[in-house]
Amino acid sequence: MPKVLIVGGAGYIGSHTSRHLAKQGYDCIVLDNLSCGHAAAVGNIPLEKADLLDMASLQAIFDKYDIDAVIHFAAFSLVGESVAQPGKYYRNNVCGTMNLLDTMLAHGVRKIVFSSTCATYGQPHYLPMDEKHPQAPINPYGQTKLTIEKMFADYARAYGLKYIALRYFNAAGAAADGCIGESHHPESHLIPLVLQAIAGKRENIKIFGKDYDTPDGTCLRDYIHVEDLAEAHRLALEKLDLFQGCLNLGTGIPTSVLEIIRAAENVSGKVCPTVIEGRRPGDPARLYADNRKAAEILGWQPQYTNIEEIVRTAWNWEMNRKF
Numbered sequence: 001m002p003k004v005l006i007v008g009g010a011g012y013i014g015s016h017t018s019r020h021l022a023k024q025g026y027d028c029i030v031l032d033n034l035s036c037g038h039a040a041a042v043g044n045i046p047l048e049k050a051d052l053l054d055m056a057s058l059q060a061i062f063d064k065y066d067i068d069a070v071i072h073f074a075a076f077s078l079v080g081e082s083v084a085q086p087g088k089y090y091r092n093n094v095c096g097t098m099n100l101l102d103t104m105l106a107h108g109v110r111k112i113v114f115s116s117t118c119a120t121y122g123q124p125h126y127l128p129m130d131e132k133h134p135q136a137p138i139n140p141y142g143q144t145k146l147t148i149e150k151m152f153a154d155y156a157r158a159y160g161l162k163y164i165a166l167r168y169f170n171a172a173g174a175a176a177d178g179c180i181g182e183s184h185h186p187e188s189h190l191i192p193l194v195l196q197a198i199a200g201k202r203e204n205i206k207i208f209g210k211d212y213d214t215p216d217g218t219c220l221r222d223y224i225h226v227e228d229l230a231e232a233h234r235l236a237l238e239k240l241d242l243f244q245g246c247l248n249l250g251t252g253i254p255t256s257v258l259e260i261i262r263a264a265e266n267v268s269g270k271v272c273p274t275v276i277e278g279r280r281p282g283d284p285a286r287l288y289a290d291n292r293k294a295a296e297i298l299g300w301q302p303q304y305t306n307i308e309e310i311v312r313t314a315w316n317w318e319m320n321r322k323f
């Protein structure tokens with residue numbers, strides 16, 4: 001089995017992917033600076049604590065292991081913070097990725113699967129969004145991810161890099177066995193915030209806008225289970241010799257904020273305290289994926305298509321979380 005370096009493998013999507021690959025018999029190594037990730041999420045997989053901005057450490061890791069391919073999740077991803085501190089985002093996300101690519105190429109490693117995002121599209125011009133949708137990010141976070149996608153295309157042409165960038169919609173849920181799940185500090189994502197409000201760990205959930213032009217007035221998003229994302233990374237790894245480019249990962253099913261709250265109430269059997277707030281700047285009313293290209297290229301189909309089942313795994317994690 002190939003030796004895969006999972007950069008950012010202690011984070012939310014990275015740790016689910018590392019465990020998924022390890023279970024399938026891949027030889028995995030996690031590289032993480034543990035600035036956002038959790039060592040406990042890595043389990044028994046070897047963990048190298050290093051920062052992508054530290055070239056010497058990166059080179060030492062590539063010298064130490066005979067790596068065949070890289071999956072790269074490491075990035076700062078808070079939209080608001082990226083507006084306030086764009087330098088932090090360009091340095092970490094863009095310069096860090098450049099260091100990684102240059103070290104890979106210097107060691108003869110040409111294969112990379114990358115964690116991109118629907119934030120590279122910006123405001124939707126049509127729905128569902130396919131990969132040809134114009135890319136015009138509306139914040140520095142999305143801009144850094146788009147810059148990296150472009151860097152991959154240039155490196156592919158010039159140096160023979162083989163890459164697949166996976167543009168996630170809203171990652172959600174937790175491992176079915178409950179051993180790992182979402183744990184951001186601070187938490188900003190809807191589902192964990194709703195579950196924490198239900199569990200009494202927060203006073204309430206603030207609904208950002210109930211006056212959108214949607215069936216119930218709240219925003220529609222495409223929630224994709226983290227284990228479906230993990231499997232898409234495995235499939236992408238296997239396709240790198242045949243395809244290079246970008247693929248959307250979503251269910252294609254729009255779900256509103258109120259539907260998430262209702263699903264969480266059904267799963268937990270408890271009421272969620274809510275407060276209606278104004279709209280959050282930059283939030284489009286609707287965002288959901290056309291996922292047909294990923295289905296065609298990877299042979300991938302999301303297994304979690306029922307929002308209650310997705311929320312149930314997150315609730316199980318919230319009730320038993322270890323970090």
Ligand code: UDP
Pocket residue numbers: 170188189190191193205206207208209219220221257280283
């Ligand atoms: N949202 C909300 N209250 C919160 C956090 C999020 O109403 O405390 C809404 C947000 O406006 C968006 C949806 O929930 O419509 C998903 O937001 P999240 O931050 O989880 O992901 P995003 O879509 O921004 O990447």
